[in-house]
Structures are given as structure tokens and as C-alpha cells.
Amino acid sequence: MNNTILSTKLSIPKARRELVIRNRLIQHLNDGMHRHLTLISAHAGFGKTTLVREWLASCNYAVAWLSLEEGDNNPNSFLTYIIAALQTLEKDLGKELLSLLRSPQPPKMEVILTSLLNEITSIPYNFILVLDDYHTIHTQPINYAMTFLLENMPSQMHLVITTREDPKFPLARLRARDQLTEVRDSDLRFTSSEAASFLNQVMNLRLSNKDIVDLVTKTEGWISGLQLAGISMSGHDDPSSFIKTFTGTHTFIMDYLVEEVLKQQSVYIQNFLLRTSILDRLCGPLCDAVMQDTPLIGQQNLEFLEKSNLFIIPLDNERRWYRYHHLFAELLKQRLLQDLDHSSENKKIDIAQLHIRASIWHEKNNYEIEAFQHAAAAGDVERAERLLLGNGTPLHFRGAIVPVIKWLETLSTEILNANPTLWVLYASVLSMSNHYNEVEPKLLAAEGALQGLEINRKTRNLVGHIAAIRAFLATVQNKVDVIVSESLIALENLSPDNLAVRTATTWKLGIAYERKGDNTKAKQAYTEVVSICNASGNKIIGILAATGLGNIQVKENFLEQAFKTYQQALKMKDDTPSSYSYRAYIGLARIYYEWNDLDASIEHIEKSIQLAKLIENVDQIITSNLLYVKTLLAKGDKDSASNILNEIKENVIQYNLEDRISEVSETEVILLLNQGKLLSAQKLAETYKTPLSQARVYLSQGDITKALNELNTFYQEVKQNGIREKVLKAMILKAVIFYTDGETEKSLELITDCLLEAKSGRFVRVFLDEGKHMERLLLKAYANRVMPEYIEFLLKAFKLEKQKFNCEEQTNMIHSQLLFETLSQRELEVLKLIGQGFSNKDISKRLFIALDTVKGHNRRIFDKLQVGRRTEAVAKAREIGLL
Template identity: 45%
Template sequence: PTSQQILGQLETHNIFLIPLDNERRWYRYHHLFADLLQQRLHQQQSDKVAELHSRASAWYEDNGLEIEAFHHAAAANDFERTERLIEGAGVPLHYRGAAVPVLHWLESLSTTVLDARPSLWVIYASALFFVGQHTAVEQKLQAAEAALRDAEEDDSTQDLVGRIASIRATLAVIQHDLETIIAQSRLALEYLRPDNLLFRAAAAYTLGVAYHLQGDRVAAGQSFTEVLSITESLEDSIYTMAAATNLGQLQAADNQLSLASKTYERVLQLAGDPPQLIACEAFLGLARIYYQWNDLDTAQQYGQQCAQLMQQQESIDTFASYGVFLARLGLSQGDVSGASAALHEAAAYIQQHNFMFRMPDVAAAQVITLLRQGNLAAAASLAEKQELPLSQARVYLAQGDTSEALILLAPLRQEMEAKGWQDERLQIMILQALALQAHGDLDQAVQLLGEALALAAPGGFIRIFVDEGLPMAQLLSETAVRGIMPDYCGQLLAVFAAEGQKIEKETYLPPAQSLTDPLTERELEILHLIDAGLKNKEIAEQLVISLNTVLYHIKNIYSKLGVNKRTQAIARAKELNVI
């Protein structure tokens, strides 16, 4: 009888069969019966076990079930077939969600077996990297190199040398070791076979990251574009998403916000639903763009999606960048203490992980926050300590030392123009215009602001102007009166007016009147959640912020209300009509 006939008889008699679909085309045995059959097979026909696993592997592969095919090939101890299945059709299994079973199989192999097949050592290293066990990777790479010393040199062994170099370059990206990234990426591209698209894409990507870190945005863009070209024939390549994300960052830095938003949206389409972790940076990129467009609700939504993915991985880069975004969003909403808390947490995280490369971005946002709080001394000290020229110029402006600000900004602008860094150039021009206005040179200030507006208009920038406050509103009014980009000036002034009305309206709310130091919007939000009975961890989850940030806000609430317990805080807040 055929298998189908046997299945029909078993189903008719209801014997140990469990259907897997409504059409009753697929079945499995009851697990106890399956265990019994396996036991019988090993007892009575143990010599056929490997052959049956091989047949099962071939059937699964023919039917497109590669992970199942891998499991049976591994059970048959068919190393050649197992390795071929792991490698896949261009994209290895451990890149497609099967890293753990691949690692379990590799861990079961003896050193003798691995040494006989150096390619398995390389797969081992790659899979370890993919699951985040970075410290164990180098040992496997060295084992592969040792095994290769006795191997005959041919295209295959050269390709393995290229793979080893590519993995080392990727490791160096985590450590921001530029010299190693560049050297190993170039070595990889020299040795990898032309048809090894995945590893060639990886090497081109890491080279792009190195150029980006060096500040060579043109070369970085060329490398990331090359990655996209290489991966056209690869389905759902992680390097396609990584390169596109980096291209989006370069486009945003070039003030091409609309183009960058489309690039990020493409990444999200590739990342699927629910999105892969790599989508985290694309969500953050969109959050920053919508913030600049003054669509704060959409910006916050994208930021929350970034935060949700960020909690599932340890990315210091993203954590720091997200802290800066959160601070800017908080400042735009008047939540100065919330902004300060977000930046404090980001700075502590960077120091804890010794990732000082990202500290300048956080420190620059801290300077703006300190100036908003009126703490000039702390702002000046931080700007000097971190050697942040733009921040130092802001401090000079706040101190009324416009001459020093102008002296500092002029060569800085020339440097950014020479590099072609459009984002930095625009920010400097805005600060120069404000400094000229404060210096009493209104004509030059208006002229320069007009140039800045012309640069910013194609990207639809709003917050970069509005965040500068009342002096910018005054300068925009003067610029509009002189007929320079009146429509754009009017659009920006309308945002100032709307935010001014909002502030005025909030001034008359009763809660703030009874407190010397009023509660911020975020503190009020947390107070309401405490009143609703939520625990600190639940508050953090609902607001998509860390537990440390919640505790920071609660400490401020207690201080402002003069209490030291939750129940006292609620009672005092109700007395003051705060809630």
C-alpha cells in the first residue's frame, strides 16, 4: 500500500493520527506513538537510521523546507550535505532565523571534524556573531586560520580567507576600530569570490560604515549604494536594510528629508510585520524627520516604535541617539526636566559601556537643556570639556558675548562648506544670523537668515528654526517684512504663534499657581498613573520609557510636592487641585 492509503486506514480507525490542517492533507503521529516507532527503529533496524534521515532531508529540501532538511542531514551525520544546507542559496540558515539549531549542531562536533572542514569554523564564527556572542567569535576565526594552513590553496580557501576578514571587519564596527574595519573590509573584497554576494555585501557595508565614521559622506554613500546593487538578487538581505538605513541617515544629513523618509519607509517594508530588530534605526530616523516637520505626534509614535525594538537588543548607538531625540521632543513640549532625565540616562549608559564616541551628541543636547534651565555655568563647563564649538557659540550668545560667538562660527562654517556637510552648515548659519542680530548688525543677519531659509525650504525644516525661540521669531518677522521668502517665514511664524498661545493658555491653569516649581507635563502624566494604581514598572511600559526615568520623575514629584510617599503625593496633589 502507498503512504496515502496507510494514512487513510489509520485515520478511518482513529489510530494515533493528529491532522495538521482542515483539508486533512498533513498529519503527525501522536507524540507517544512517534516515540515508540523511533525506539523500535533504533532497536530493530539501527543500520537504516542514517539512510532514512538522508531520505527525509532530501524530501524536505525538494519541498522547500530547508531548516527541516538541515535537521535530518545533521542527524544522518552527512557533513557535506549539512554544510551545503546551512549555506543555503546565497543566504545562510543562521541569517534566516535558524542560528540556534545551527550552533547546537556545530557545538556537537569534535575539533577533529571541524579542523577537517575549516569552512565549518567560519560558519561557527558567523553564527556566534549573529546571536550576539561577539567575544567568542575571534577564537573560532583563529581556529579556521589554523586549519587552513594545511589546506591546499585554491578559490575555495581564498574565499574562506575573505569570509574571515569580513567577519573581523564586522566585529571592528562594534568597537568603532576604523583602521581594522578598513583593512579587513578591503582584504575581504580582495579574496572573496565574485559570486559570494552576501559576504561581499557585508564587506562593502562595513567599508561604508568606516567612511561614514571618518566623515567622508560621499565615499560612504558610494559604498552603501554598492551594497544595494550587490544584494538586488538576494531576498530580504539584512545588509540591504542596513545599507538603506545608512543611506537614509546620509540623505537626512544632506537636508534631503523627503528622500530620507522614503528610504526609511522602504527599510520598514523590508523589515516586515512585526518588524525585525534592524528596523529600530529606521523608526528613529523617521521620528527625527517628522520632528523637524513639526508633526510631533507622528514623531513620538515612531520614537515609541524604536524604543520597543530597542528594549529587545543592546545597541548603545541607538540608545544614545534615542535619548537625544527624546530630549528634543521634551523641550519642544516644555518638559525640561524630562529632557534632562533622558539625557542623563543616555550619558550614564554611554559611560557604563565605555562608548564615549557618542558622548558629544548627548553633551550638545545637554548644553541646550542647561541653557533652557538658565544654568550658564554648567553649560559653559560642559561645552568646553567636550570641545563642542557649536555649543560654545550657544553659550557665548547666552552670555551676551556675540563677538566671540561670531569669531568661533566663521571658520567652522567654512570647514563645513568645504566638507559638504549640509546639516552642520545650516545649523551654523542659523546661529550666525542670531549672533549678528544680537550684535546689532540686522542687515547682515537678515541676509544670512534668507540664505539659511533657501537651504532649508526644500527639506521642509521647521523645528530647526522654532527651537531657537523668541530671537528667531523676531528675526523671521524682520526677514518677512523685507520680502525675503515671506511664505516660508509666515509658515514658521505661525508655529511660533501657535506655541505661544499654548503657553499662554497653560499659564492660566490653576495647578501651577500653588507650586513654586510647577510640575511638568510628564510629571503630571506620571502622577495620574500613580493615582490610577499603576506600579513603576507598569508606568515605564505604558509611557515607553525606562524604569530609571520613571524613578527620576517620581523623585522630582516628591521634591516639588514636599512629600516622600506615593499616598502623600496623591493627597497633596489633590489638595492643590493638580489632579
């Protein structure tokens, strides 16, 4: 989509000084302000826009205005202009959404609208949004989005729609809910008194009452009919005779009156009207370019037309931009076809020349989409192709997918075969609009068209682009080997200066290598993309590559490098679409978490979630929320962590994301252990076979052997795969297990290796999350002069950690952790059986130990728990999480 916002579409058309004040309709509109929607629906020329302008001038509401046109049937264009209109009220509203809409694969309209509605709720005053000429919209997704907006509209917002035909909204439902105010043809028709004011006071015709009544009867109060009749009568000495001969339906009236209007103008003005009718918007210099007049009098002509009431509407207060009344423009275009040379071939040449002139002017003034559309209308395939390709970044790469597809669909197979570039562009735009099944036939057609052509720079580029598109399809299908093979073919054939396609291809190659586990090659590919993204102009790919590189650096424990890489990714989003910057935000959030800056972590997590929701990336939402759970647990907010985890589980079920169940379960085990629910944690860990979780559960139960067995299996796997991030976590947990089991030397040896690995990345939370056991192990290591400065840094973090909780929670937590150390494995077994209701005699039999031995265990358990009987022991053990 063209990044240039046409501000004239956002300006309320200026009302003429002399108007017929329609108090009855204004009162009707005022009375309907408590409803969601005011619908002004009538045929062309009934004064819909004029009425709204008159009403707005008398009401005390803030107003956002959008004049719609055919080109706004692109959903992205529609939403872009909706946001731009609202920004005339609040300049910062929807800024991030505009960036998302300009991305290659923007989010769905409902998602954008949800976020937009949330932002609208913050507007501290009532306002009106006017959508003028909604009948130009015929795209169902837009109608669906507008229905969604109406059903969820904030109370301070009121929507006004003018249209020639009813929109495809659930109007019956809105009527039943008293949410709809309607103004129809019958309401808008001029009464005799209104017509008298219009014809005699505004148009200065001095008609008799009988003439007015006759004219109103024949036009049925149709305002444009009255206006056209008034213009035609201005040259007649006998208005009454003219009115008597004035007959016919609306269609014939329009045809007849346009003839009368045009014939009363000079030949030059007639020619000006006809030739400039190809333009959706007019300004003096553009008209000069189309007419090629000498001297340049386009602006003078437009001002003359306005003063002559020739159906021209100013679009700004400076009288620079205008448009013809839509009905008048349609009639002018029809007459243009009729009045040009009789030869159909010459007609095409003349009209095509007008479009080419318009295209040249729009290109020079940076209106790229309009320049392309006029070239396409002219049938100039070569020029349209050049404009489509842009300066290395094709128009559809910038969001203009709909007009590009629309043009390509009009081209014959012969034209496409004669120009293989168009076949390739066709495949490219289809792949970017998610029409994946239609892409390969276009690529095959392109290859067929290339057969027999000379192998040169251009044809090699096309071969490379074809391979690049196939590599893109392979990423969607997760065919790693195909991504690599097609990407290599693409890079071999693409010329060095074809940076846009080469950059995207190299990024896809990096994805493939990362999926294959070859981080070295993946980093090389990502680094290359990042280094040239500015030159290629494809900063979106630069963001994706930078975050991919940062993710690998995190896996390798290079947190400082990763932090800088993620920051670099966020800098790239300045003035560019930032849909995928959520990847950088969650990357920074992980690092902030590890550095124990929990507030900064949450801030970045929330930004990541917000962006992921906008593009409906449920997988990323889950990833961000899992980190959110860990961060909330680190802050001691177990309730919020539990609520978010429940949302995650609902998403996994709703979207059938079975591949995420294991990861979610691992986080849930951590939550359950924090809540002291050891039995539930054990069942969950055993159900989903999550190694780290199972090791933690066995450790909590005092079963050191099982904990080590489980952890060793995981450790060997991640070490073999070279995932240093997970190796470090496994080593740290293993050190804690050894320390808990009294293997002090082994634990010190391991923790030393861990500290050496972690120091350069300034790791903190990976130690803090292991709790009191780790704190005591670090104290032991500090006493042995193991990396004293780094350990002092970590011990200070432990001290601050304790201050997050209140005294009672500290006491229970510390008491529980102490008991894990002081209760022997046998005592834990006896305690568990006591909790299950077994008598001392039964415990003796089950454990094959003497009854006196059982009683001795009981005494020691009671002493350590500071209780006097079995029931108190069970209650206390459950309270602190031992049962």
C-alpha cells in the same frame, strides 16, 4: 531558525472518548488557579498530559498550548513558539517580537519577555498557558527566562507545566509565597477504583477486583505500566496467571512489556513502529517516504495504531499529524538499534538510509531545519552541508544557529580539513553567535585546508568569505582600515552570484568609509547594497544600508531624499526581521522634527525606543531620547523633557558611556536655558566645553564677543569636515548673534545664505528654535525682499508656535526676549552685581564707573523691568531668566 511554525505543536492533544474521570485531581487544579504556576511533575507514563487535557475540557478559561521537544532548547525557537501559542488567543500579539527573534542577532530573552509581558497585560480576560513536556528543556537561559516570567506574570495569566523532572526554577520561593500548585507521582498514581475503571471500562479486560489490586500493587499505580500490561493481557486466556508472573522495577517492566506489545503485532507493524521511531512527528506521507511502501498506507497504519492504543498521540483534530509517546519512542529507537543487521556497519547504513529518506521528504515540504537535522543524523556530510548552505542564504543566517553548531561540533578534524567550506561555515556561525574569540582559529584552519587546492571559483569564494568574516570582526573592534582591506579582498574573490555575502561585505565597506568621513564612497556602497538587497534575499542588510544612506543625506541637508530613503528601509522590513528598523524610525523622527510635525516625530521616536529596548541598544535609546527632549521642549512640556533627560543621565552613568556625556550636556544646557537657569547652564557649558551651548549661554548673558569667538571655532571645524547640517546650525546662530549686537547688515547677509541652504530641505525648527530674535531677523529680511515665500512660510510657523503656550507664558517669554535686546551689556553687568548683593558704591568701584552712572543704570533697569526697587528688580530678573 526555520520560519515555518509547526501548528501541531500548538494544538491541545485530543482526548479519547473514554477516560477515567479524576475528579479529585481536577478539583485540586481548580483550587490552585489563584497561584502563578501549576507544576505537574512525574515520571513517564503517569498521565500528566491526559490529566491536563481532561481538566481543560471542564474549565472555562481560554487556553494556549505548546508541546515542547528537544529542538526547542534554542532560546529563539522557544520564545518563537511561546509567542505563536499566545497568538492562538490574540493573533496580533507579539508580531514585532517574532520578527526580532528571526533576525541574525536577536535581543536577549529577558528583553523579549519584558515586552511580551507588557503586551499580555492588554489581554482583557484570564487565560492558561500550558507548556507540555518541559523536561525536554535543559538550556539554562530558558530556565532563567521562565523564572523571570513567573516573577513578573500578569494577573490574568496562569502557567501550567508538565514535566518528568523538576525544572530549575526557584520552587522553594514559589511555595513560600503560595504561588505554586503541585501534582506529583503520588497524586497521579491510579487508585484501585480508578485502575478498575481504566482496565475494565476503557480497555474492556473484565479483570477481577483481586487481579486489579495485584496489578496496581505491582505497577504502583503507574498508568503506562497498567496500559502496557492491559495490552499484553489482551492475548492471554488466563489474566491472573499473567499478573502473577508480572514483576520487576519500572525499567524492567517497560522492557518486558514492550517486548510483549511488539510480539503481539504483525511483523509489518513491528517494522513500521521501529523504522518510524526516528521521526519526532509522523504523518501519512512522511511515513510512506521513510518506509517506501507500495501501496502507500502510512495514514492507514497511523489510524490503526491509534485505535489499538499503541502509544500514539494525535497532534491535530484532523488526525493528520501524530507523535509516539516519548517513552515508547525511546524504547522503539533502542530496539531499532538492536534488531537491525548484526554488523555495526550495516546498522549505520540502514539507519542512515531511514534518515536520508526523512531528510528528502522534509526538504521537499519546506521543513528545512528538519531536513538538515536528518541529514546530519545520517552522517551524510555532503547533503547536510548543502542543506545548511540553503539557496544562497545559509540556515544560520536565518536563526538556526544551535543545530548548526551542534552538528559542526560532531565533525572530526579530518572531515573538516577535507572540506574547507565547513571550516568557513563554522567560523561564520560562531561569529554570528558572538563567540568572537573562537572565530580566528577556525579561519586559520580553513586557510590551512585550502593550501595546495586548485584555485577555482569555489576556493576563491571561500577566500572571499574568510575575508568577509574578518571584516565583520573588524567592525566589532572598530578597526576601520582592517574593515576596508578585508572587505576589498572579499569582494575581489567572491563570485558575482554570491549575493548574500557580497551584499553584507559591501555594507561593511560603507560603514568603514562613513567612519573615515568619506561620505561619497559610503553613499556609493550603501546605494549598491540597497539596489541588490531584494535579489540577495538579505533584506536585513538592506535596511541597515538604507538607514546608513539616509543618515548621510541628513548630514548633507538633503531631507527630502533622506525621508524617502528611510521610508524605503521600512518597506524592506515587511515579512522580514525588523530588529534594525529603529534606525529608520529615528531618522524619520529627526526629519519630522525639523519639519515641525512634532506629533509625528514623537510617534516615530517612541517606535525607535521600543525596538532599541528590545535589542538592548542603550546607545540608540539615548540618541532617541535626546531628540525626545528637544521635541518636548518644542511642545512646551519642560517637566517631561526634564524627566527624560534625568533618565538619559542615569543610563550614561550606569553603562559608563563617557563618549555621550558631551552630547547629553549640550541638550541639558538647552533645557536649562528654557527653564531660565542661566547660571546652571553656564557652569555646565563651561565644564564640558560644548561650543554651541557655550555660545548660547554667552548670548543669553549679553557677552557678544565670547559668543562669537566660541561659535567661530566650532564653525571652522564643521565646515572643514564638510558637515553641512552643523554648518547650517552654526550660521543661523551666528546670524542671531550679529542681529542681537546690532550688526544688521552682517546678520542679513548670513540669514540669506542660511535660507538658500535650508529651502530645498524645507527646514523649519532650525529657525524656530532660535526664538524671538530669529522671528525679528526674518521680518527684517522679509522687508528687504529676501526669499519672501520661504520667509512667509517660516513666519506662519512662528505664529503657530506662540499659540502653543498660554498667555502668561507668552508674556514672560516675549518680555524676557525683549529685555535681552533692550538691556545693554553694561546694564546686564550692573543687574548681575545687584543680584549678588553689591551696593551702588561697590558696583561703582568694581566697574570703575562713577556712582551717578551706576544710579543712572539702575533707573533704566528699573524702568525696563517695570519695578521700583532693587529687591523687585532681582526677583523679576530671576523670574524671566535674566539671573
